[in-house]
Amino acid sequence: MGFWSWLFGGQKSAKVKIDWLEIGGRQRQIEAMLTQKNQLVAKQSVIEFDKLIDSIMKQLVAGDTFADRLKALRNRFPKEAYNQLWKAHIKRNELVHDTGSYVADYELGNYIRTYQGVISVLRSISLR
Numbered sequence: 001m002g003f004w005s006w007l008f009g010g011q012k013s014a015k016v017k018i019d020w021l022e023i024g025g026r027q028r029q030i031e032a033m034l035t036q037k038n039q040l041v042a043k044q045s046v047i048e049f050d051k052l053i054d055s056i057m058k059q060l061v062a063g064d065t066f067a068d069r070l071k072a073l074r075n076r077f078p079k080e081a082y083n084q085l086w087k088a089h090i091k092r093n094e095l096v097h098d099t100g101s102y103v104a105d106y107e108l109g110n111y112i113r114t115y116q117g118v119i120s121v122l123r124s125i126s127l128r
Contacts, residue, residue: 018059018126026052027119034112042103043095049115050092053085056122076125084114 030048033041054066063069066089074082088111094101103111 018056018123020123023052023056023119027116031112034108039102042105042108043101046088046092046095046103046108046111049112050089053115053118053122056119056126060122060126073125077121081114081117081121084110085118087111088114 027049030045030052033045033048050066054069057063057066057069057073061069061072063072070082070085070089077085091103091107091111095103
Protein backbone atom coordinates (compact mmCIF):
# COMPACT_ATOMS: atom_id res chain seq x y z
CA MET A 1 0.00 0.00 0.00
CA GLY A 2 1.42 3.38 -1.00
CA PHE A 3 1.63 6.51 1.08
CA TRP A 4 -1.48 8.13 -0.40
CA SER A 5 -3.51 4.94 0.00
CA TRP A 6 -2.42 4.70 3.61
CA LEU A 7 -3.14 8.38 4.22
CA PHE A 8 -6.64 8.22 2.78
CA GLY A 9 -7.76 4.91 4.24
CA GLY A 10 -6.40 2.36 1.79
CA GLN A 11 -9.10 3.02 -0.78
CA LYS A 12 -8.49 1.16 -4.02
CA SER A 13 -10.32 3.44 -6.44
CA ALA A 14 -13.09 5.99 -6.59
CA LYS A 15 -15.47 3.80 -8.56
CA VAL A 16 -15.48 0.06 -8.10
CA LYS A 17 -17.31 -2.49 -10.25
CA ILE A 18 -19.10 -4.75 -7.82
CA ASP A 19 -21.55 -7.32 -9.11
CA TRP A 20 -24.57 -6.25 -7.08
CA LEU A 21 -26.78 -8.87 -8.75
CA GLU A 22 -24.51 -11.58 -7.39
CA ILE A 23 -24.43 -9.90 -3.97
CA GLY A 24 -28.24 -9.73 -3.98
CA GLY A 25 -28.46 -13.40 -4.91
CA ARG A 26 -26.13 -14.41 -2.10
CA GLN A 27 -28.07 -12.22 0.31
CA ARG A 28 -31.36 -13.88 -0.66
CA GLN A 29 -29.80 -17.34 -0.20
CA ILE A 30 -28.69 -16.43 3.32
CA GLU A 31 -32.08 -14.93 4.15
CA ALA A 32 -33.81 -18.07 2.81
CA MET A 33 -31.75 -20.15 5.26
CA LEU A 34 -33.44 -18.27 8.09
CA THR A 35 -36.79 -19.89 7.36
CA GLN A 36 -35.36 -22.99 9.02
CA LYS A 37 -35.75 -22.32 12.70
CA ASN A 38 -32.74 -24.03 14.22
CA GLN A 39 -29.62 -22.87 15.99
CA LEU A 40 -27.11 -24.32 13.52
CA VAL A 41 -28.71 -22.44 10.63
CA ALA A 42 -28.91 -19.25 12.70
CA LYS A 43 -25.19 -19.44 13.44
CA GLN A 44 -24.35 -20.23 9.82
CA SER A 45 -26.41 -17.30 8.53
CA VAL A 46 -24.48 -14.85 10.73
CA ILE A 47 -21.20 -16.32 9.51
CA GLU A 48 -22.29 -16.22 5.85
CA PHE A 49 -23.54 -12.62 6.07
CA ASP A 50 -20.23 -11.62 7.66
CA LYS A 51 -18.33 -13.30 4.80
CA LEU A 52 -20.54 -11.50 2.27
CA ILE A 53 -19.85 -8.11 3.88
CA ASP A 54 -16.13 -8.89 3.93
CA SER A 55 -16.13 -9.85 0.25
CA ILE A 56 -17.66 -6.45 -0.60
CA MET A 57 -15.20 -4.56 1.62
CA LYS A 58 -12.28 -6.38 -0.04
CA GLN A 59 -13.34 -4.81 -3.33
CA LEU A 60 -13.51 -1.33 -1.81
CA VAL A 61 -10.40 -1.06 0.35
CA ALA A 62 -7.10 -2.75 1.07
CA GLY A 63 -6.52 -4.55 4.35
CA ASP A 64 -5.31 -7.89 5.64
CA THR A 65 -8.31 -8.62 7.85
CA PHE A 66 -12.00 -7.79 8.18
CA ALA A 67 -11.05 -5.42 11.01
CA ASP A 68 -8.45 -3.62 8.87
CA ARG A 69 -10.91 -3.16 6.04
CA LEU A 70 -13.68 -1.97 8.34
CA LYS A 71 -11.33 0.52 10.00
CA ALA A 72 -10.32 1.82 6.55
CA LEU A 73 -14.00 2.50 5.82
CA ARG A 74 -14.78 4.05 9.21
CA ASN A 75 -15.14 7.62 7.96
CA ARG A 76 -17.49 6.53 5.19
CA PHE A 77 -19.92 4.71 7.49
CA PRO A 78 -22.69 6.20 9.60
CA LYS A 79 -21.48 5.86 13.19
CA GLU A 80 -24.36 3.61 14.30
CA ALA A 81 -23.97 1.24 11.33
CA TYR A 82 -20.22 1.04 11.96
CA ASN A 83 -20.72 0.21 15.65
CA GLN A 84 -23.45 -2.34 14.93
CA LEU A 85 -21.28 -4.06 12.32
CA TRP A 86 -18.47 -4.37 14.86
CA LYS A 87 -20.89 -6.01 17.30
CA ALA A 88 -22.12 -8.41 14.63
CA HIS A 89 -18.55 -9.27 13.63
CA ILE A 90 -17.60 -9.91 17.25
CA LYS A 91 -20.58 -12.27 17.52
CA ARG A 92 -19.45 -14.01 14.31
CA ASN A 93 -16.01 -14.52 15.85
CA GLU A 94 -17.62 -15.95 18.99
CA LEU A 95 -19.74 -18.33 16.92
CA VAL A 96 -16.71 -19.53 14.95
CA HIS A 97 -14.28 -19.89 17.84
CA ASP A 98 -16.47 -20.91 20.79
CA THR A 99 -18.28 -24.20 20.21
CA GLY A 100 -20.72 -23.49 23.04
CA SER A 101 -21.82 -20.12 21.68
CA TYR A 102 -25.47 -19.43 20.99
CA VAL A 103 -27.37 -16.76 19.07
CA ALA A 104 -30.77 -15.84 20.51
CA ASP A 105 -33.67 -15.05 18.19
CA TYR A 106 -33.71 -11.35 19.10
CA GLU A 107 -29.93 -11.14 18.54
CA LEU A 108 -30.25 -12.90 15.21
CA GLY A 109 -32.84 -10.38 14.06
CA ASN A 110 -30.58 -7.49 15.09
CA TYR A 111 -27.56 -8.96 13.32
CA ILE A 112 -29.47 -9.71 10.13
CA ARG A 113 -30.90 -6.17 10.03
CA THR A 114 -27.39 -4.83 10.65
CA TYR A 115 -25.91 -6.84 7.79
CA GLN A 116 -28.75 -5.84 5.45
CA GLY A 117 -28.25 -2.17 6.30
CA VAL A 118 -24.49 -2.43 5.88
CA ILE A 119 -24.92 -3.88 2.40
CA SER A 120 -26.89 -0.75 1.52
CA VAL A 121 -24.17 1.47 3.00
CA LEU A 122 -21.45 -0.38 1.08
CA ARG A 123 -23.47 -0.10 -2.10
CA SER A 124 -23.72 3.67 -1.70
CA ILE A 125 -19.97 3.87 -0.96
CA SER A 126 -19.17 1.89 -4.12
CA LEU A 127 -21.29 4.20 -6.28
CA ARG A 128 -19.65 7.45 -5.11
